[in-house]
Amino acid sequence: MLVNQFLFLGAILFCIGVYGVLVRKNGVLVLMSIELILNSVNLNLVAFGALWHANDPGNMSGQVFALFVIAIAAAEVGVGLAIVLMLYRNRRSIDIDEVDLMKG
């Protein structure tokens, strides 16, 4: 297997996620696109971790970092959805382009 085939898959998913964050208007869908981005980064971390592990079997850094990213992503979704819920309660809409109270 090429190293690059995993890295390219990660890059493609990352770009699709960036497109989603820019184009989507609905708050929950923006959070889903962010999940895509975080997952593609995880793929890179695990691929580099496997590459490193094959040369130095004592080193597990890639996987451990991927696990930390998963934990942070879970926390991010929890708080993000709470904010979206709050937004819905106050405005009856979760379109993020209407949230411009702090716009100068």
Add this chain to the structure above:
Amino acid sequence: MSAAVLAAETLVAQNIAFYVIAALMVAAAVRVVTCRNMVHAALWLVIVLAGMAGQFILLAAEFVAITQVLVYIGAIVVLFLFGIMLTRSSMGEGESLDNGRQAQIVGGVTGLVLLGVLGYSLWDGFGDDQFPPLLVQTTEQVSDSIFSTYLLPFEAVSVLLTAALIGAIVLARRD
């Protein structure tokens, strides 16, 4: 059958599995960002996440693959579905979920330029480097690493999760 032939056949099988799963994942990811129905978008996201678990298995990272299934498919997607149900916004087709045409053009151009830059630098950096024969990275080794080298970050993450839990409750409760 000699060991070398067996190894070569395994490699071919791994490559076929990779490309089939990768094609599925990219197609599903495109549906996630273009789908007109929010519940369908969440279900397409499940396919991307499951495919990612498959890729982790191909990379011989068993613990991360299982965690991916448990945390992402088991918890985060369910959380998304709850979010969609609670905000009841456009369960069916119709209502606009996207920004206008202009945002689509900007998003498309940004994505393509980013893909070009990333693709060029990846190809420049790694070319056609092959993986050496992968060793299975066992759960035992992962836990040894977390509870020795990365003990302090691990504790910090547990504090962060507690803080996120309290923050989410404070934000979402009715008072």
